[in-house]
Amino acid sequence: MTQIFFYLWRCMKDFIIIKPPLFIRRLFPSFIWKINSEKSIYLTFDDGPIPESTPWTLDTLKYYNAKASFFCVGDNVRKYPIIYQRILSEGHSVGNHTFNHLNGLKSPNYIENVNKASLYIDSKLFRPPYGLMRKNQIKEISKKYKIIMWDVLTADYKKYNNPKFVLKKILSKSKPGSVILLHNHIKAQKNLEYMLPLMLRFFRQKAWICEAIDMKV
């Protein structure tokens, strides 16, 4: 009996809502959840640039000839400008992810923080940390930015019990046009190192092209 309980508990820990529910997408139709494309797929990396993860990510993308989009934390760009420049010089795009990775629901100075990040990140793309914002913040940010959400959540920051099983689920939900959310974060690096090369190989087999989201949209 105890064994069954532990087995079920372990399975539950690998339960990740990979696709944002349709009713949430419909509540926010102006957000970009996926991109209309028959051949392209859009990898996105949040929270960098950081030396522990971003250079490795860039090397891996280069090896597979893949492009991606990096939603950067302004303070990390301030600390690691050379890595930020490398992202751009290798043909990837960048987006604003606030200066201090703020949760919109808890931060009265959210817009100021987004503006501060814009001094370091030149882009018309924005992704809210935790996917959370208040109505007035959405209104304000939409005046200057395209708000990019995601179609496939990898939850790479979680400790997977069975990475093979999780990756299989992620790949089965990824389709041309999908915007896939990954992280350049110390907490996610172990899963990223396992998943990213396998994801890139899978996309190559399907003949899907990994593209950067256009920063000027």
Ligand SMILES: [Zn+2]
């Ligand atoms: Zn984030």
